[in-house]
Amino acid sequence: MERIALLFPGQGSQFVGMGKALCDEFPVACATFKEANEVLGYDITQICFQGNHSLLNKIENSLVAMLIYGVAAYRVYQQEIGIKPDLAAGHSLGEYTALVCSGVISYADTLRVVRKRSELAMEVASMGRYSMSLINNLDHMLVARLCERLSSDQQFASIAAINAANQVLIAGDEQAVMSVEDAGIERGGEITPFLMSPPFHCMRMKTAADKLAVELQNLIYYDFAFPVISNVTARPYQHPEEICDNLIQQMTHPVQWQQTYSYMQEQGITTAIEMGPQAIITNLTKQNAPLIKGYSFGKNEERDLVIEARKLSALKYETQNATVSMASYRDFIYSCLVEAVATRNRNWNEEEYQEGVVKPYQMINEIAEEIDRSNAAPSVEQIRQALSHLKTILTTKQLPLDQLQQRLYKIIEETRTSDIFLQNMTEISVDYYKNVDIIRGI
Numbered sequence: 268m269e270r271i272a273l274l275f276p277g278q279g280s281q282f283v284g285m286g287k288a289l290c291d292e293f294p295v296a297c298a299t300f301k302e303a304n305e306v307l308g309y310d311i312t313q314i315c316f317q318g319n320h321s322l323l324n325k326i327e328n329s330l331v332a333m334l335i336y337g338v339a340a341y342r343v344y345q346q347e348i349g350i351k352p353d354l355a356a357g358h359s360l361g362e363y364t365a366l367v368c369s370g371v372i373s374y375a376d377t378l379r380v381v382r383k384r385s386e387l388a389m390e391v392a393s394m395g396r397y398s399m400s401l402i403n404n405l406d407h408m409l410v411a412r413l414c415e416r417l418s419s420d421q422q423f424a425s426i427a428a429i430n431a432a433n434q435v436l437i438a439g440d441e442q443a444v445m446s447v448e449d450a451g452i453e454r455g456g457e458i459t460p461f462l463m464s465p466p467f468h469c470m471r472m473k474t475a476a477d478k479l480a481v482e483l484q485n486l487i488y489y490d491f492a493f494p495v496i497s498n499v500t501a502r503p504y505q506h507p508e509e510i511c512d513n514l515i516q517q518m519t520h521p522v523q524w525q526q527t528y529s530y531m532q533e534q535g536i537t538t539a540i541e542m543g544p545q546a547i548i549t550n551l552t553k554q555n556a557p558l559i560k561g562y563s564f565g566k567n568e569e570r571d572l573v574i575e576a577r578k579l580s581a582l583k584y585e586t587q588n589a590t591v592s593m594a595s596y597r598d599f600i601y602s603c604l605v606e607a608v609a610t611r612n613r614n615w616n617e618e619e620y621q622e623g624v625v626k627p628y629q630m631i632n633e634i635a636e637e638i639d640r641s642n643a644a645p646s647v648e649q650i651r652q653a654l655s656h657l658k659t660i661l662t663t664k665q666l667p668l669d670q671l672q673q674r675l676y677k678i679i680e681e682t683r684t685s686d687i688f689l690q691n692m693t694e695i696s697v698d699y700y701k702n703v704d705i706i707r708g709i
Contacts, residue, residue: 269537270353270535271352271353272536272539272559273354273356273365273368273539274356274539274543274549275541276337276541276542276543276547277358277361278326278329278330280543280545281323282320282545283316283318283323284317285316285332285544286312286316286332286544289336289339289343289565290316293343293347295342295343296339296342296343300312300339303331306374306379307331307378326392327382327389330360330381330382330384330385331378331382331385333360334364334381336542336565337361338364338368338374341364341368343570351492353494354496355494355496356495356527357495358548359428359468361543363381363514364542365495368542369492369495370490372486372487372488376486380479380486384475387475387478387479390474390475391474391475392464392465396441397439397441397464398440398445398460398461398464400437400444400458400459400460400461401436401458401459401461402437402447402451402459403458404433404434404455405435405451405456406433407434407435410435410437410456411426413450417446417450418443421440422439422442423439423443423469424438424440425439427466427467428468428524429521429525432555434551436522438466439471468518468521468522469519469521470519473519476515476519479515480511484511486511488508488510491507496530497509497513498513498523499513499516499517499523500513500523501523501526501529502530503530525555531556532559536559538562539556539560539561540562540563540564540573541562544565545563549561557676558679595683596644596682598681599650599678599679599682599684600631600634600638600649600650601635602681603631603678604632604635607624607627607628607631607657607660607661610661610664611664612624612665613664614663614664619663623663624660624663627656628656630652634649634653637649654675657675661674
């Protein structure tokens with residue numbers, strides 16, 4: 268069964284002109300922007316549509332702009348498609364948008380709170396020299412160690428968001444952040460500073476979080492229309508009463524975005540639609556969960572695809588409603604045999620090699636011979652068995668775990684058999700930080 272997640276981006280997705288095309292095509296989106304003008308008491312629509320870059324990028328404008336766009340996109344989604352998502356998640360500010368769309372907090376109240384949150388963040392920024400920076404191509408655990416090693420009592424930097432295994436945000440005091448940036452560059456990292464940004468999601472926001480608590484405690488919270496994942500726990504809220512505490516903690520704790528994808532995969536999510544003006548979250552979907560189909564509602568062609576599908580029968584997962592050819596299933600078995608032979612062996616323990624390579628290879632070969640004799644496609648169970656045997660072989664040959672996962676994904680993609688494994692991602696996912704014995708037991 269197809270399962271859908273709606274994902275809402277935060278700071279960094281905004282650009283001048285955002286939302287105009289959506290409003291030109293859908294009156295419900297235009298009404299959402301106009302409502303924001305009335306609640307906020309100024310023309311935020313003008314800033315989004317025709318303002319200048321520096322004005323839109325001010326925190327007090329960019330965060331409410333992202334909230335407005337996300338709610339507008341969701342309302343278009345509801346009007347044109349109308350399928351309730353299985354869950355939603357939002358990155359940083361996007362968590363507020365997800366909560367609004369789930370009906371837990373009113374749109375008007377959230378506009379006011381987000382505006383206040385921005386003002387409190389700017390108060391913090393005015394009291395010191397703070398910074399944020401995006402670091403790519405370095406393991407997040409390495410970056411965490413660099414932050415710890417290069418921080419002092421006077422200068423502090425920490426992880427602000429774990430977006431993917433090799434992409435993190437850091438935040439803190441300017442000098443400490445710059446030291447981590449320099450150390451990251453020396454180790455092959457790519458750095459993108461967030462200029463003039465308050466230090467969101469770190470302990471330097473504690474005073475702002477305490478003041479925000481007063482605002483959040485005065486809100487009325489309703490029941491969830493669909494589950495929303497918390498940035499702090501990477502798990503859905505269980506009760507509306509948890510929202511206030513989690514949003515306060517979100518100010519000073521890192522966004523667990525990579526773990527959010529892990530939870531989505533555990534829940535069998537097959538389609539993720541980004542409710543933002545760009546495709547930043549969609550790109551993270553590809554990095555963290557390659558078998559989840561990602562679409563950006565902000566991209567005209569992708570939005571049209573989603574809307575034309577109406578009930579998502581076309582996009583929810585192409586193979587769901589199509590007959591996978593006999594050749595695809597047979598190719599999967601043969602590809603497992605080829606990969607088992609082609610992978611270089613690094614394990615010279617003869618007993619382990621016999622048990623972990625020779626015997627599993629024979630079992631895959633027996634499946635291949637059986638389907639040749641019957642001239643039929645292998646069953647789903649046979650395909651699952653072949654995958655399990657191949658994992659045993661590659662693990663025994665001591666193939667590095669990241670390469671193991673990549674090769675499994677490649678075989679599944681090339682043979683168009685992803686629908687078989689999508690509901691149980693543990694069949695193909697590999698936790699880089701677990702040992703070989705656990706991998707063998709998957």
